[in-house]
Amino acid sequence: ELKVEQNPLFLSMQEGKNYTIYCNYSTTSDRLYWYRQDPGKSLESLFVLLSNGAVKQEGRLMASLDTKARLSTLHITAAVHDLSATYFCAVDITSGTYKYIFGTGTRLKVLA
Amino acid sequence: NAGVTQTPKFQVLKTGQSMTLQCAQDMNHNSMYWYRQDPGMGLRLIYYSASEGTTDKGEVPNGYNVSRLNKREFSLRLESAAPSQTSVYFCASRPGPQPRNEQFFGPGTRLTVL
Numbered sequence: 269e270l271k272v273e274q275n276p277l278f279l280s281m282q283e284g285k286n287y288t289i290y291c292n293y294s295t296t297s298d299r300l301y302w303y304r305q306d307p308g309k310s311l312e313s314l315f316v317l318l319s320n321g322a323v324k325q326e327g328r329l330m331a332s333l334d335t336k337a338r339l340s341t342l343h344i345t346a347a348v349h350d351l352s353a354t355y356f357c358a359v360d361i362t363s364g365t366y367k368y369i370f371g372t373g374t375r376l377k378v379l380a
Numbered sequence: 381n382a383g384v385t386q387t388p389k390f391q392v393l394k395t396g397q398s399m400t401l402q403c404a405q406d407m408n409h410n411s412m413y414w415y416r417q418d419p420g421m422g423l424r425l426i427y428y429s430a431s432e433g434t435t436d437k438g439e440v441p442n443g444y445n446v447s448r449l450n451k452r453e454f455s456l457r458l459e460s461a462a463p464s465q466t467s468v469y470f471c472a473s474r475p476g477p478q479p480r481n482e483q484f485f486g487p488g489t490r491l492t493v494l
Contacts, residue, residue: 301482310470311485356422367438368483370422
């Protein structure tokens with residue numbers, strides 16, 4: 269069974285702290301995506317990781333991909349309240365079916 | 381450029397009623413997708429269309445049908461709604477099937493089945 273697991277599921281952190289969200293997946297894939305969802309809103313694309321060793325950074329967020337370990341990380345540096353949201357990773361299936369499998373999501377709350 | 385649009389935004393149905401959720405994109409994308417998101421959960425794929433003229437089942441297709449009307453439009457139909465279909469439904473599109481880059485999501489339809 270194809271699985272994409274994120275941990276932690278819930279994360280409450282103080283402003284200014286650093287933390288990492290992990291995304292593990294069970295299938296072969298060389299493409300992984302991170303999305304952000306604000307409460308009651310749609311999904312917004314954050315990062316597209318297209319190969320082993322890919323690293324992308326935008327502001328206080330940095331994402332990386334290790335296809336051999338089947339692991340992606342989303343690192344948060346010096347968190348601010350505006351980063352409070354739910355973060356999803358999604359794995360692109362390489363079998364030719366052209367579909368994603370989404371992770372369970374990590375609900376992040378940054379406390380002032 | 382409106383991106384991905386969905387109608388309606390909200391809908392309340394009674395058990396057994398039918399309805400069609402509409403989705404359209406103006407980005408000239410080939411692939412389109414329908415997902416459902418239940419409270420506190422991730423997205424589960426219902427159906428997708430890799431290109432115009434093709435549709436395939438996703439993880440949770442039971443109780444739903446789809447139509448890829450043309451390159452722009454992809455509709456989702458509930459023939460006989462059940463309370464278990466209460467959810468938020470998202471439509472998405474991507475340029476694919478090649479290149480396999482990110483999907484772009486619509487604003488969602490919040491459906492309640494009583």
